[in-house]
Amino acid sequence: MDGNSAVGEAAIRAGCQCYFGYPITPQNELTEYMATHLSRRKGCSFIQAESEISAINMVFGASAVGARSMTSSSSPGMSLKQEGISYLASCELPAVIVNMSRGGPGLGTISAAQSDYFQSTRGGGHGDYRTIVLAPSSVQELADLTHRAFDLADKYRIPVIILGDGMLGQMQEPVDFRHEAPAELPVRSDALRGARGRPSKIVRTCTSNTSEMEELNWSLYRRYQLIEKKETAFETFLVDDAELIVVAFGIAARIAKGAIKSARANGLKVGLARPITLWPFPSGRIKELAATAKCLLVFEMNMGQMLEDVQLALQGQGEVFFYGRPGGVIPTPSEVLRVISRHYYQRGLKKGK
Amino acid sequence: MLIKTIFAGFGGQGVLSMGLNLAEAAMLEGKNVTFLPSYGVEVRGGTANCTVAVSDEEIASPVASAPEFVVAMNQPSLVRFQNQVQSGGVLFYNASLVNPQNPRGDIELVGVPAGEIAEKLDSPKSANMVMLGAFARKTNIVSMDTVAEVLSTILKNKAKLVSINKKALKAGYDLF
Numbered sequence: 001m002d003g004n005s006a007v008g009e010a011a012i013r014a015g016c017q018c019y020f021g022y023p024i025t026p027q028n029e030l031t032e033y034m035a036t037h038l039s040r041r042k043g044c045s046f047i048q049a050e051s052e053i054s055a056i057n058m059v060f061g062a063s064a065v066g067a068r069s070m071t072s073s074s075s076p077g078m079s080l081k082q083e084g085i086s087y088l089a090s091c092e093l094p095a096v097i098v099n100m101s102r103g104g105p106g107l108g109t110i111s112a113a114q115s116d117y118f119q120s121t122r123g124g125g126h127g128d129y130r131t132i133v134l135a136p137s138s139v140q141e142l143a144d145l146t147h148r149a150f151d152l153a154d155k156y157r158i159p160v161i162i163l164g165d166g167m168l169g170q171m172q173e174p175v176d177f178r179h180e181a182p183a184e185l186p187v188r189s190d191a192l193r194g195a196r197g198r199p200s201k202i203v204r205t206c207t208s209n210t211s212e213m214e215e216l217n218w219s220l221y222r223r224y225q226l227i228e229k230k231e232t233a234f235e236t237f238l239v240d241d242a243e244l245i246v247v248a249f250g251i252a253a254r255i256a257k258g259a260i261k262s263a264r265a266n267g268l269k270v271g272l273a274r275p276i277t278l279w280p281f282p283s284g285r286i287k288e289l290a291a292t293a294k295c296l297l298v299f300e301m302n303m304g305q306m307l308e309d310v311q312l313a314l315q316g317q318g319e320v321f322f323y324g325r326p327g328g329v330i331p332t333p334s335e336v337l338r339v340i341s342r343h344y345y346q347r348g349l350k351k352g353k
Numbered sequence: 354m355l356i357k358t359i360f361a362g363f364g365g366q367g368v369l370s371m372g373l374n375l376a377e378a379a380m381l382e383g384k385n386v387t388f389l390p391s392y393g394v395e396v397r398g399g400t401a402n403c404t405v406a407v408s409d410e411e412i413a414s415p416v417a418s419a420p421e422f423v424v425a426m427n428q429p430s431l432v433r434f435q436n437q438v439q440s441g442g443v444l445f446y447n448a449s450l451v452n453p454q455n456p457r458g459d460i461e462l463v464g465v466p467a468g469e470i471a472e473k474l475d476s477p478k479s480a481n482m483v484m485l486g487a488f489a490r491k492t493n494i495v496s497m498d499t500v501a502e503v504l505s506t507i508l509k510n511k512a513k514l515v516s517i518n519k520k521a522l523k524a525g526y527d528l529f
Contacts, residue, residue: 258414
């Protein structure tokens with residue numbers, strides 16, 4: 001199954017009730033999947049909106065009344081959604097937003113790139129807010145993290161972004177779906193479903209009361225601290241004896257893993273560190289790994305965005321190199337292997353088994 | 354063992370179908386697989402290619418640095434990919450459209466007149482299946498029976514197309 005369709009199926013199995021989208025390559029298979037499968041389900045809604053902006057605002061409305069809702073797009077379309085994401089964050093509304101990103105800036109290419117790291121992890125829209133950002137690296141993980149995204153969104157009442165790319169969305173791999181669609185979901189206690197038996201509630205993003213707005217910011221901040229503590233996810237591969245550790249996320253981590261396997265066959269002690277949550281960023285784990293390895297090599301399909309989070313994590317402690325290919329060019333494992341080898345030998349690192 | 358193949362040609366020649374068929378057949382035979390398509394914004398006439406990785410173990414990178422096999426359905430694909438083939442690998446080309454100039458000495462070249470054979474079968478669009486049949490015979494990555502089984506699943510509502518495509522597959526398979 002292709003990655004986009006896998007997100008669709010996993011979303012339905014997570015109890016997604018509403019999908020709103022506007023077509024854009026390379027995520028159209030997801031919209032198509034939802035048009036075919038979600039629209040048939042009882043009590044569910046699929047709408048092809050007239051723009052990305054209306055799609056995100058439809059998500060806002062659906063989420064306010066308590067429906068598990070989702071939208072998806074690719075880079076330029078994600079830019080259009082940013083205002084809506086800021087509003088969702090402000091109103092503490094859960095939502096799942098999928099970005100199968102392409103090479104930018106501007107309208108960009110339709111090929112895979114990771115240049116939306118900053119936009120995804122730094123808020124993208126205005127205001128002092130965060131979104132959880134999940135970065136899968138296989139079709140199976142796309143499916144698993146889609147399910148998880150809905151749970152996290154509801155648990156913390158926060159927008160969750162799944163940051164994929166054109167390659168992950170369109171490549172096909174075998175996938176197991178581990179959940180059945182729930183018959184009925186519990187209704188969120190903050191959902192607007194009529195005020196019978198309780199005082200009325202208002203979902204709004206505007207107030208003239210600055211201390212009220214400050215209180216909202218503090219309350220969000222405390223929640224973000226909790227998420228940082230509890231939800232950071234990370235994967236490592238062959239790091240225990242590694243002299244050099246490649247740090248990469250998403251599909252770049254797969255390409256790096258291919259290179260690392262070849263490096264190991266040549267006796268170079270190289271490992272992989274892969275952040276699964278880009279926000280919260282696994283700074284603590286990166287710092288631990290930098291203390292055991294001689295140096296880190298950050299590899300991204302952009303000009304060095306996650307690199308800044310790695311440098312922030314290390315606070316100047318430890319040596320960091322960078323290699324990136326932007327614009328939608330897909331680097332090959334042997335290309336990454338050459339970069340690994342160059343740093344390995346220049347740094348005079350020891351070979352071993 | 355990890356084997357990577359790139360199928361390449363014009364959009365509309367069915368190069369993605371060939372790759373998908375191989376990937377699904379390998380999956381049915383219990384292998385790990387990845388299928389990575391790459392194409393332009395055009396519906397037809399642009400170039401398209403896909404990379405299929407088949408392995409007994411977990412597949413790290415779905416991208417191929419130096420594939421074991423390349424299938425070139427048109428001349429631009431041959432030019433683009435012939436130097437990527439791993440030394441000792443095999444380059445399949447559609448002899449009806451492709452003229453291999455300055456061939457490399459360290460790889461095997463297999464010309465398949467896929468276009469002509471498909472035309473003889475009165476189904477020029479099935480040239481891709483002729484090539485896939487020849488590819489399956491030469492490479493032994495998957496069995497011919499599984500490839501045919503996948504074809505029946507993909508085209509399950511189009512019985513007529515199944516028989517046409519199976520004939521094309523067999524014609525390619527019987528070439529070697």
